[in-house]
Amino acid sequence: MKTIRILLAAVSVLVSQWTFGQNDSIPIYTIMYNQAPEGFDYPLIGFVNNAHGNHKGAQIGFINTNTKAFTGAQVGFVNSIGDYQNGLQVGFVNSTNGPVKGMQVGFVNSSADSVNGTQLGFVNTQEHESTGLQTGFINTSTKKLNGAQVGFVNSNPIEVTGAQIGFVNTTGKLSTLQLGFVNFADSIKKGGIPIGFLSIVKQGGYQAIEVGYNELFPYNLSVKIGIPALYTTINGAFNPDFDDEFAVGAGLGSNIAVGPVFFINPEAYYLYHVHAENSITRASFNFGANLSPRVQFVAGPSVSWIRYADDYDVIDPAFSFYRERFDENDELIVGINAALRIQLSK
Template sequence: MKIFRIIFISVLVLSAPLVYAQNDSTPIYTVMYNQAPEGFNYPLIGFVNQANGNHKGAQIGFINTNTLGFTGAQIGFVNTIGDFQNGLQLGFVNTTDGPVNGLQAGFINTSTDSVNGTQLGFINTQVHASTGLQAGFINTSTGKLNGAQVGFVNINPKEVTGAQIGFVNSTGKLGTLQLGFVNYADSLEKGGFPLGFLSVVRKGGYQAVEVGYNELFPYNVSVKIGIPAFYTSFNGAYNPDFNDEFAVGAGFGSLISLGPVFFINPEAYYLYQIHAENSITRASLNFGVTLGERVQLLAGPSAAWIWYAHDYDVIDPAFSFYRERFDENDELVIGLNAALRIKLSK
C-alpha cells in the first residue's frame, strides 16, 4: 500500500501545472496536459499538447493539436493542425486542415488542402492540387495531381500530369505515365501513356476484336485493349489437327501510323496448350490498312518459338517458310500471320 501511495503522490506532483492559467493567453505546462498561446514557441512535451494560433517548435505526445498554422514537428499518436503545415507530422493519424509543405508519415494521413511535400502511410488523402508525393497502400488525390502517387491503389478523379505507379491506377485525365497491373483513365491527354496488363481509356483509347489465321492455328480470336501506342492482347487459338486443340495466352502490341490509312503493327504474345503443357511464343510484324472507321486488315511475317514439355511431342504447322528443331524441347517456325480486326473504340 505504501508503494501505491508514493506512486499516487508522485503523479499528482508531476501533473501539477508549472504555470497555472486563468485564460488562453497564459501557458499551461504539465506532464499530462500542455497548452500554449500564440507566440509561445517552446516544445510541448506531454500526453496531450494543444497550441492555440500559429505555433513554431515541437509537439511530442499522444495527442497533439494546433489550431492554426504549424512550423516544426508533431510527433504522437494523433496529430492535428488547423491550417498550414511546414514541417513534420509523425504519428498513427495525421490531419492538416490546410496545405502540407512538409512530411506526413503515419498510418492515416489527410490534408484538406494541397500537398507540396510528402504523404507516407497506409492511407493517404489530399483534397486539392498536389505537386508532391503520396506513397502508401491507398492514395487519393481529388485535385489536379502534378506530383506522384506510388501505392497499391492510386485514385485521382480529376487530372494527373505527374505519375501513378501501383497495382490499380485510376484518373480522369491522363497526361503522363500510369504504370500498374490495371490502369483506367476517362480521357487521354497529350503525353499520356498507360502501361500495364490491362489499361482502359474511355476517350482516346484502343479497343478491338480480331479473328486471324497463321501457320500453327487456323482459328484465332483475340481482344485488344489499351491505347494505339501500347495495348495488351488476350488470345485464344484452335487447331483441330492437334492432339491438344486449344491454346490460350496474352501479349502486347503497338500501332505505328503511316498516315490516315496504313500502319505497322508489331505484336508479341504467349500461348499455352493446357493439356500438352507446350509453350508457344510468337512475334509478328504486321502491315495493315484501315477500311472505313472500324475495319482493319493486316498481314505479315511471324516467328514462333515452341517449347515442348515432352521431347516426343510434335506440332506440325500447316505450312512454314523455315522450320528447325534445335533439340528435344525447342523448335523455331517462321510463318505468316493474317487477320481481320474490328475496332470498338473511336
C-alpha cells in the same frame, strides 16, 4: 520521494483538468496536458499537447493539436494542424487543414489543401492540387496531380501530369504515365501512356476484337485494349488437328500510323499450350489498313519459338517458310498471320 512524485502527478492531472479549455493564453506544463499560446515556441511533451495559434518546435505525445500553422515535428498517435504544415507529422492519424510542405507518416494521412511534400501511409488523401508524393495502400487526390501516387489503389478524378504507379490507377485525364495491373482514364492527352495488363481509356483509347489465322493455329480470337501506341492483347487459339487443341496467352502490340489509312502493327505475345504444357513465344510484324472507321485488316510475317514439354510430340505447322529444330525441347518456325479486327473504341 515516491510519495512526492505521486502527489506531483496528481496535482498535474488536476491542474490540467481545471485549465483545459479555460484560458488558452496561459502556458501549462503538466504530465498529462500541455498548453502553449502563440509565441510560446517550446517543445510540448506529454499525453495531450495543445498549441494555440501559430507554433514552432515539437509536440510529442498521444494527442497533438495545433490550431493554426505549425513548423516543426508532431509525433504521436493523433496529430492535427489547423493551417499549413511545414515539417513532420508521425502518428497513426495525421491531419492538416492547410497545405503540407513537409511529410506525413502514419496509417491515415489527410490534407484539406495541397501536398507539396510527402504522404507515407496506408491511406493518404489530399483535396487540392498536388506536386508531392503519396505512397500507401490507397492514395486519393481530388484536384490536379502534378506529383506521383505509388500504391495499391491510386485515384485522381481531374488530371495526372505526374505519375500513378500501382495495382489499380484511375484518373480523369492522363497526360503522362500510368503503370499498373489495371489502368483507367476518361481521356488521354498527347504524351500520356498507360502501361498495364488492362488499360481502359474511354476517349482516345483503343479496344478491338480480332479473328485471325496463322501457320500454327487456324482459329485465333483476341481482344486488344489500351491505346493505339501501346495495347494489351489477350489471345485464345485452337487447332483441331493437334492432340491438345487449345492455347491461351497474352502480350503487347502497337499501331503506328503511316497516313490516314495504313499503319504498322508489331506484336509480341506468349501462348501456353494448355494440356501439353508447351510454351510458344511469338512475334509478328504486321502491315495494316483501315477498311472503315471500325474495321481493320492486318497481315505479316511472324516468328515463333516453341519450348516443348518433356516427352511431347512435335507440333507440325500447316506450313512454314523456315523451320529449325535445335534440340529436343526448342524449335524455331517462321510463318505468316492474317486477321480482321472490329474496333470498338471511337
